[in-house]
Every structure is written in C-alpha cells, then in structure tokens.
Amino acid sequence: MTTLELSLGARSYPIVIGEGIVESQLRERLEAYRQAHRPIAVVTSPALFGLYRGLFKSLDEIASVIYVTSVDGEGAKSTAELVNLWETLAQAHIDRSGVLLAIGGGVVGDLGGFAAATFLRGIDFVQVPTTLLAMVDSSVGGKTAVNLAEGKNLVGAFYQPKAVIADLDFLKTLPAGEFAAGMGEVVKYGLLGDARLFETLEETNADSLAPIVRRCCEIKAAIVAADERETAGDGGRALLNLGHTFGHAIEKVAGYGSYLHGEAVAVGLMGAARLSEQLGFVPDKSVSPRVEALLAKYKLPSRLRKALPVEALAAAMASDKKVSAGTLKFVLLRSLGNAFTTRDVPAETVKNIWRELGACD
Ligand code: NAD
Ligand code: GLY
Numbered sequence: 001m002t003t004l005e006l007s008l009g010a011r012s013y014p015i016v017i018g019e020g021i022v023e024s025q026l027r028e029r030l031e032a033y034r035q036a037h038r039p040i041a042v043v044t045s046p047a048l049f050g051l052y053r054g055l056f057k058s059l060d061e062i063a064s065v066i067y068v069t070s071v072d073g074e075g076a077k078s079t080a081e082l083v084n085l086w087e088t089l090a091q092a093h094i095d096r097s098g099v100l101l102a103i104g105g106g107v108v109g110d111l112g113g114f115a116a117a118t119f120l121r122g123i124d125f126v127q128v129p130t131t132l133l134a135m136v137d138s139s140v141g142g143k144t145a146v147n148l149a150e151g152k153n154l155v156g157a158f159y160q161p162k163a164v165i166a167d168l169d170f171l172k173t174l175p176a177g178e179f180a181a182g183m184g185e186v187v188k189y190g191l192l193g194d195a196r197l198f199e200t201l202e203e204t205n206a207d208s209l210a211p212i213v214r215r216c217c218e219i220k221a222a223i224v225a226a227d228e229r230e231t232a233g234d235g236g237r238a239l240l241n242l243g244h245t246f247g248h249a250i251e252k253v254a255g256y257g258s259y260l261h262g263e264a265v266a267v268g269l270m271g272a273a274r275l276s277e278q279l280g281f282v283p284d285k286s287v288s289p290r291v292e293a294l295l296a297k298y299k300l301p302s303r304l305r306k307a308l309p310v311e312a313l314a315a316a317m318a319s320d321k322k323v324s325a326g327t328l329k330f331v332l333l334r335s336l337g338n339a340f341t342t343r344d345v346p347a348e349t350v351k352n353i354w355r356e357l358g359a360c361d
C-alpha cells in the first residue's frame with residue numbers, strides 16, 4: 001500500500017493506493033465517523049452493487065443509506081438522478097456532519113461529489129474509484145459535475161474529497177474496454193509530464209500497475225495543488241486536458257456512448273501530437289509514431305473508427321467549455337513529457353489534423 005497527499009492547505013487529503021485495501025481502509029474511517037455519531041451515506045452504480053455484494057452488505061450495517069443509481073454509465077450524471085440522490089440523503093436524515101462515500105467509476109464520483117458539494121451546502125465525501133480512469137484521474141482533484149442536454153459537465157463544483165481510496169483489486173472485474181479507456185488517460189500523463197512513464201508503458205505491459213497509478217496521481221496532485229481552479233494563464237491544470245479538446249468533439253459529434261471517454265481522448269492525444277508537429281513545436285518526428293504505437297499496444301484507437309464531418313468536429317471544438325473570450329485553449333507538446341498551452345492555432349491547420357485522423361469533408 002502506498003499513500004500520497006494532495007496538498008491544499010486545510011483541504012489536503014490522502015490518496016491511498018493498494019491491492020485488497022478497501023475493506024480495511026473503510027472500516028478504519030467509518031468506525032471513526034460512527035464513534036463521532038456522523039451519519040454515513042453511500043452512492044454506487046448498479047454494476048458495482050451487483051458485483052460487490054459482500055462489501056455493500058458490510059457497508060449496509062453502518063450506513064444510513066446506500067443509493068444505487070437508476071442507470072449505469074453516463075446517463076446517471078443527470079439532474080434527475082442528482083435530485084433523487086439529494087432527496088434520498090434528506091429522507092435518510094443525513095445532517096451536516098454526514099459523510100458520503102462515492103464507490104464507482106468517474107460517473108459515480110462526479111455525481112456523488114456534486115451531491116456532497118451541494119447537499120446542506122456541503123458535506124464531507126470520500127472517493128472510492130473502481131475504474132482505472134477514476135483511479136488515475138477523476139477521483140483526484142475535486143472536479144464534480146452533472147450533465148445537461150446542452151453538454152457534458154456543464155453544472156458542477158470544485159469540491160475536494162476528504163480521502164481517495166484506490167483499491168486495484170476492483171480492476172479485476174472491470175471490462176477490458178473500460179480498462180483500455182483508463183490507459184488512454186495513463187498515456188496522457190506520460191505525454192504531458194513524464195517521458196519516463198511513457199517509456200515504461202512502451203517497455204512493459206503495465207503489469208505492475210500500482211506504481212503507474214501512483215505516478216499518474218502524483219502528476220495530477222502536483223498540477224492541482226498549483227492551480228486548483230484552472231485559472232493559470234498558461235499551463236496549469238489546463239494541461240490535464242491534453243487530447244480532450246479533440247476528444248470531447250469526437251464524443252459530441254459521434255454521439256455520446258459511441259466512444260468511451262478514454263477512447264476519444266486517445267484519438268485526441270494523437271491529434272494533439274500531430275498538431276504540435278505540424279505547427280513546428282515538436283522537432284522530433286518520432287513522437288507521433290510512438291504515440292500511435294503505444295495507443296495500439298493498449299488497444300486504443302488513434303484514428304476515428306468511422307469518418308465524421310470536419311466542419312461538425314470543428315464546430316464542436318469551438319463550443320467546448322474550455323472556450324473563453326471566444327478563443328479555445330489548446331494543449332500542445334514540445335516533446336514527449338513536456339506540454340504547454342496556447343490559443344494561437346490556425347483553424348485550417350486543426351481541420352487538416354481532423355482529416356489526418358480520418359474525418360471527411
Ligand atoms: P463509468 O463511471 O461510467 O464506469 C464505466 C462502467 O464500468 C460503468 O458501467 C460502471 O458501472 C462499471 N464499473 C465501474 N467499476 C467497475 C468495476 N470495478 N468492475 C466492473 N464494472 C465496473 O466511467 P469512467 O470511465 O470511470 O468515468 C467516466 C466519467 O468520468 C465521465 O462522466 C467523465 O466526464 C468523468 N471524468 C471526470 C473527471 C474529473 O476530473 N472529475 C476526469 C475524467 C473523467
Ligand atoms: N480531468 C481534468 C481535470 O481534473 O482537471
């Protein structure tokens with residue numbers, strides 16, 4: 001087991017990573033809450049609730065309520081689900097001393113985190129990520145949100161958990177496609193901040209996952225500690241969006257659900273690498289072939305699976321929530337492991353990159 005800290009002064013918290021740790025970690029924390037007469041609520045997804053009956057049975061003995069989302073996956077990040085969750089917390093008499101445990105992937109973490117941020121103007125919450133993507137990305141850093149029909153993550157809050165408990169044993173039941181999608185985010189960390197991590201992914205089969213998850217969390221924790229609310233003019237937390245501007249456009253134009261988030265990000269990483277080369281920022285021409293090979297190794301796409309219209313993709317990019325004052329911030333590379341942000345990217349070059357990624361006119 002290994003622990004690192006996300007340092008945010010009084011709001012600092014531990015990120016505990018290990019195998020087979022969830023029961024003991026929760027027992028310790030929940031016992032402390034119980035002794036302090038703090039009511040506990042749990043939120044999870046139907047898939048998790050079905051797979052981990054033993055865990056939820058033991059939680060049922062301590063928690064005031066276990067809320068299972070009405071649907072699995074992205075659809076659970078809805079305002080309707082949020083209202084149901086708020087009402088369930090109220091009916092279970094969760095008071096201001098209450099603690100919400102979010103046990104699941106990024107969907108449960110984002111929904112549960114936003115419910116915790118808003119219920120009674122904020123109750124404590126603990127993230128127990130169960131997908132690779134949630135372990136290396138969404139459970140760390142305090143971004144919480146639900147979706148609107150108008151777009152993903154449009155309503156949310158920066159609200160840090162009190163702890164993150166990442167038990168790698170959960171990954172044994174994770175479907176292969178979801179694991180691959182998480183690897184998309186892992187590759188992202190190598191590309192944006194750690195060439196050595198990228199090389200490790202090239203040289204090994206990521207069999208030794210704990211140090212890899214830890215490294216990703218370290219990179220994210222350092223970035224978030226320095227720029228919690230993504231307000232830095234250059235670089236900062238926006239670096240974590242490497243590949244995401246392309247990726248979000250793919251998810252929107254292909255229709256949500258056609259690509260897993262991490263798959264769309266993978267194509268986006270390729271787009272960002274190619275764009276960086278085309279604009280002359282990356283002199284080393286081996287970067288994009290290496291990105292392509294690494295994505296393929298971890299069963300991730302580096303091109304669109306089916307052609308999508310360039311104009312629709314460009315329009316979706318222009319409406320990304322990262323647009324401010326009418327311009328879009330791009331995250332580009334200078335080399336493997338070294339990313340930066342810029343707004344100075346010609347629209348025509350971006351369209352050419354979309355064509356390279358398999359988009360059509
Ligand atoms: P997810 O939460 O939908 O989980 C994927 C599927 O796997 C679900 O059906 C879930 O029930 C199932 N599942 C989860 N853990 C499992 C396990 N251990 N065994 C078997 N099945 C399991 O998807 P995700 O990829 O974890 O998260 C995607 C969400 O995360 C998106 O909504 C995205 O916007 C959000 N996100 C948030 C941040 C952030 O910083 N807050 C960062 C990245 C992504
Ligand atoms: N996943 C991007 C961020 O947390 O800022």
